[in-house]
Amino acid sequence: MKSIQPTRVTMVGGGSWATALIKILSENNVSIKWWMRSQADADHIKKYHHNKSYLSDVQINTRKVKVCTKIREAFKESEYIILAVPAAFVADALKGLTPAHFAGKRVVSAIKGMVPSTNQLVTDWVGDQYSVPAAQVAVIAGPCHAEEVALEKHSYLTIASPDAACAGDVASLVSCRYVQTTPVDDIYGIEYSAVMKNIIALASGITRGLGYGDNFQAVLVSNAMQEIKLFVDAIYPKHRDLSGSAYLGDLLVTAYSPFSRNRTFGTLIGRGYTIQSAQAEMNMIAEGYYAVKSIHEINQRFGVDMPIVQAVYNILYERAAPTSEMNLLKEKLK
Ligand SMILES: NC(=O)C1=CN([C@@H]2O[C@H](COP(=O)(O)OP(=O)(O)OC[C@H]3O[C@@H](n4cnc5c(N)ncnc54)[C@H](OP(=O)(O)O)[C@@H]3O)[C@@H](O)[C@H]2O)C=CC1
Numbered sequence: 031m032k033s034i035q036p037t038r039v040t041m042v043g044g045g046s047w048a049t050a051l052i053k054i055l056s057e058n059n060v061s062i063k064w065w066m067r068s069q070a071d072a073d074h075i076k077k078y079h080h081n082k083s084y085l086s087d088v089q090i091n092t093r094k095v096k097v098c099t100k101i102r103e104a105f106k107e108s109e110y111i112i113l114a115v116p117a118a119f120v121a122d123a124l125k126g127l128t129p130a131h132f133a134g135k136r137v138v139s140a141i142k143g144m145v146p147s148t149n150q151l152v153t154d155w156v157g158d159q160y161s162v163p164a165a166q167v168a169v170i171a172g173p174c175h176a177e178e179v180a181l182e183k184h185s186y187l188t189i190a191s192p193d194a195a196c197a198g199d200v201a202s203l204v205s206c207r208y209v210q211t212t213p214v215d216d217i218y219g220i221e222y223s224a225v226m227k228n229i230i231a232l233a234s235g236i237t238r239g240l241g242y243g244d245n246f247q248a249v250l251v252s253n254a255m256q257e258i259k260l261f262v263d264a265i266y267p268k269h270r271d272l273s274g275s276a277y278l279g280d281l282l283v284t285a286y287s288p289f290s291r292n293r294t295f296g297t298l299i300g301r302g303y304t305i306q307s308a309q310a311e312m313n314m315i316a317e318g319y320y321a322v323k324s325i326h327e328i329n330q331r332f333g334v335d336m337p338i339v340q341a342v343y344n345i346l347y348e349r350a351a352p353t354s355e356m357n358l359l360k361e362k363l364k
């Protein structure tokens with residue numbers, strides 16, 4: 031019988047989400063080139079078959095996964111490029127590539143952040159920089175922490191693309207025994223919601239750090255859902271049900287889970303850490319820190335009333351005291 035050729039995938043990023051996605055993909059018939067910037071991490075994976083810096087319990091199947099640190103090499107012959115570095119570093123990671131390197135490939139963003147230099151969603155930025163047609167672009171979204179993937183806890187991902195075939199193919203690629211996937215078309219709504227929920231998770235962490243309880247947090251999160259809806263509908267009007275798991279579900283997991291980087295970062299800020307000391311304390315990136323600045327700047331054009339986003343912006347970028355910002359916010363929540 032003729033063997034079916036493996037799907038050729040390039041993973042960009044060596045962090046926790048990239049490692050979790052490598053684990054999921056490896057359950058399927060794939061051949062993966064895994065790019066990361068650290069030669070020491072790459073060498074370690076080749077020798078010991080696990081990523082020493084992130085999710086180190088995950089075994090890497092090096093028959094399917096070839097690790098490298100040269101981005102052009104990693105792109106050769108791939109059908110799918112999956113981007114899984116924080117948005118602030120995506121330009122750095124792809125340095126030296128041209129539109130020709132992307133020609134004919136599908137580009138999948140697993141990133142939940144904004145490119146700070148242009149205030150763009152990652153898919154828009156990739157389309158502009160590398161002339162990737164919208165029909166070849168998708169995002170991986172949904173409530174899914176890398177740490178739970180590592181433990182094979184049953185999870186759900188939503189795959190969004192304006193092209194139904196692209197969404198369906200990516201959904202098949204990243205589904206496995208313990209991950210169920212759903213293809214949808216609301217790529218912008220889902221990407222913006224994913225960016226916004228990180229900001230709300232920061233706010234959620236700040237309230238925890240300040241000593242607010244579950245009662246307050248529930249009101250914060252439900253008010254936040256209205257902010258997300260107002261903003262996403264203003265920026266990209268479309269009929270959408272925000273109670274779906276890629277919207278509300280992702281907000282809930284990030285605002286409540288102890289695995290959340292954004293919530294953890296917010297908690298440290300609420301406890302009185304400076305931004306620098308909170309960043310130093312965490313080995314991982316909280317996208318919401320960069321996103322709140324981008325959303326604040328974009329909203330200068332739209333003027334959507336978003337008191338929670340504004341409070342986070344004031345705390346992180348205007349050096350407002352968390353206690354007084356939350357006192358002001360308290361009056362605005364219902
Ligand atoms: N972790 C999760 O559960 C989930 C994360 N995501 C999203 O995935 C994206 C990646 O997050 P995550 O994996 O958690 O991040 P991590 O903090 O775990 O890893 C960050 C990665 O970025 C790399 N990096 C840092 N600076 C640069 C740079 N200048 N150039 C290139 N690479 C750089 C790091 O490399 P080095 O180790 O060498 O410093 C590391 O590989 C984010 O957008 C996040 O929102 C989405 C869903 C779930």
Ligand SMILES: O=C(CO)COP(=O)(O)O
Pocket residue numbers: 142172173174175228231280283284289290291292293315316317
């Ligand atoms: O998006 C995530 C889970 O769905 C991860 O959120 P954090 O980056 O806050 O950990």
